[in-house]
Amino acid sequence: xxxxxPLDTLCRIILRAREYEAxxxxxxxxxxGADNVDDDSSGEAxxxxxxxxxxxxxxxxxxxxxxxxxxxxxxxxxxxxxxxxTYDASDWDEAMAEATDEIRGGDVVDQFLEMPMLASVLEAxxxxxxxxxxxxxxxx
Numbered sequence: 001x002x003x004x005x006p007l008d009t010l011c012r013i014i015l016r017a018r019e020y021e022a023x024x025x026x027x028x029x030x031x032x033g034a035d036n037v038d039d040d041s042s043g044e045a046x047x048x049x050x051x052x053x054x055x056x057x058x059x060x061x062x063x064x065x066x067x068x069x070x071x072x073x074x075x076x077x078x079x080x081x082x083x084x085x086t087y088d089a090s091d092w093d094e095a096m097a098e099a100t101d102e103i104r105g106g107d108v109v110d111q112f113l114e115m116p117m118l119a120s121v122l123e124a125x126x127x128x129x130x131x132x133x134x135x136x137x138x139x140x
Contacts, residue, residue, distance in 0.1 A: 001092075001129040001130075001131070003075060003079075003126075003129075003131065004069075004071055004072050004075045005068060005072040005075055005076065007131065007133070007136055008136050009064065009068070009072075010076070010079075010122070010126060010131070010133070011133035011136040012064060013061065013064055013065065013076070013118075013119075013122065014119045014122055014123050014133060015119075015133075016057055016060055016061040016064065017061060017118040017119035017122065018119040019057045020057050020058055020061050020113070020118075021117070021118065021119060023057070023058075058113070061113065062109050062113070065108065065109050065112050066109050070100070070103055070104070071100070073103045073108050074096060074099040074100040074102070074103045075096065075099070076112070076122070077099040077102060077103060077108070077111075077112075078092065078095040078096045078098075078099040078125070079122055079125030079126055080112075080115060080118065080121045080122050080125055081095050081098075081099065081125070082095060082124070082125035082128050082129075083120070083121035083122055083123065083124030083125030083126070083127075083128070084121045084124075084125075088128075089128040089129060092129075
């Protein structure tokens with residue numbers, strides 16, 4: 001299968017999604033993760049794992065997904081659904097048709113950013129079609 005989206009773009013999304021998922025949300029409940037919080041001068045809990053430096057990761061991930069054509073965004077969603085097990089690789093045409101309907105008129109970037117384990121499910125969906133990021137971006 002030759003994807004509509006260039007393989008290096010799909011791999012870039014996986015890489016940035018991993019970085020995005022690794023960031024720790026800053027809205028901890030009091031008592032949760034008590035070993036990882038300090039109080040600042042305002043009395044609010046601050047996580048020592050907060051990483052404001054990497055706000056650019058979310059911005060880049062948003063930009064990459066937003067820059068995709070509608071059919072490429074649908075393909076991305078269909079790959080994720082195959083990776084999640086919602087569809088089998090043999091049901092690709094059906095997955096693409098539903099993804100195309102889902103993409104139209106929606107805020108797809110937020111949908112992707114809210115997807116649990118985006119990097120893993122996208123990678124698994126690609127693997128179902130023997131697509132891999134191995135060697136993509138390597139200097140040879």
